[in-house]
Amino acid sequence: MSKWAIQTENLEKVYGSGTKTHALKGVSLQIPKGSFSCIIGPSGHGKSTLLQLIGGLDRQTGGRIFIDGIDISSLNDNKLSEVRGEKIGFVFQSFNLLENLTALENIQTAMMFAKKEKSVLSKRALALLALVGLTDKANAKPSELSGGQLQRVAIARSLANDPPILLMDEPTGNLDSQSEHDVMVHIKNIHKSGKTIVFVTHSHEIASQAELLFEIRDGQLK
């Protein structure tokens, strides 16, 4: 058993075939299990790219990534999807909820692909909504929720399949200060339950709340 939740070795990412953009240049890091880490840096310097590669949403052009000891760089698309489903939960800046589904259905949709019993999943979806304090919004559509509420639903959804790792890409970026505070309280509570949290932000104030800090500039760790 690896003690690292996430490890990268010389991670490279180059975009484009003509004019190439070197988004990541040999990034190596280790994130321990159960830690609360933050990747900080200015916009456009590779923070989100790093998070997307770690989460298996995109493929690196060089180097290796280990999630819970599994080298995901060499996995085929199906295996990678399995790892994403079992090990990782995502929270995006723009919430990315499905507009035509209710808050509860959004969470249940994320559970659809897990091989678990339906009754268990249904109870769990309600419990997750309760965890983020939105039981009364179970049947509300995203258009009926505030920004802070949307992000809390997104956080509940990221926990749908009980993944050990949560990757969050500027989860408070679109929120007012009150909502930001609410969301941070929920994230910290989730961390206390034993989840590994990796957080991308360009806010030093939020970054100061993390246990581990990775600063990235021009695609390289400082």
Place this chain on the structure above:
Amino acid sequence: MNILKLVSKNLLRRRGRFIFTLLGITIGMASFVALLSLGDNLRAEVSQQAEDLGADIIVMGRIDCPFVNRAVLAGEQLPESIPREIVGQIAAIDGITASIPYLTLGASIQGIPITLVGILSDDMKAHREWNIESGAFFADENALSVVVGSGLVPRFNLEVGGMLPFRGQDFPIAAILQETNSNDDISVFMPLNVAQEVFGLDDYVSFIAVTVDDVTHTERYIAAIMDVANLSVSTNEELLSSVLLILGSLDMTLQLISGVALIAAAFGIINTMMTAIYERRREIGILRATGCKRGMIFQVFILESGLYGLLGGLTGFAVGFIVSRVAAPLVQQNEFVSILGNPDTAVVFSLPLLLTIIGLSVGISIVSGFYPAWKASKLTPMEAIRNV
């Protein structure tokens, strides 16, 4: 939440587009249903006519064409081209059990065209297995009276004893036949001798229906008949297949028309699914981010296409069924169709037909959904999320 529920919600997300796409499939399937049954019903009608004629061999004048063959089956007017003595000569051939002449003439009742058939009454009554509804059959072969089919009675208010004028001469109605569900129901029958005399014809008949004692040797009888008379001789089956040949080309035309409608519907589905995939890239990305595999995305979109097919098949069948019932009287008046008699062109409900239509509709929809579903499944999670 399961895949089917997710797909149903997606399907109804853009109600206008859903309805118009469904309408496309419905029209395609409805035209297929209506035209398919039109062809089937016409074929069934002609086959029934051939069976009603009850002949093993048909002897006609030397005109061998499907339209003349069809006129024989439909009991319509044909030129009197066979000398009557041939009837007796054919009857005398060993193994021939009946040689029944028909003289089919054009006449009218109250200005409406009908077919008047000159017959040898005893032969005909036995051969056609007629029953009399009211009145009495011709007293002899020279009786100056007519027997009418049951279908004409309500239409022209006929009754036994009433008079029907033909060629300036009034003929009392001697009898009304019981319903036969054949062309006999809409024909007027007159003794052959009388018909020839009234219509000023020489001793000729239009065609002869022949029955034989051994249908496995019809070729031998045909050769024997051709020895007696230089005429067109064919089996009932040959007659039927020559008429079905016309129907084959009619069928082909109808199927091509509905085929075009189906192809248009298929492209409607492709278009809708491609638009849906473009609009739902973010959703695809989110599903992929939560662990959904490519195959599952493919399945979601194929299921969505398939649902269009299922619903379109059901509504198409229902609409085709209703339209064919409403349009049946109009279709029957159509010249093209009326050459085949007066078939019932309405769709008859049958479970196999319904299942065939649904199967076809779902099949076409799934095939149409293949390319869009494949495109959707090829998107990487980041491509899908990033491009919104």
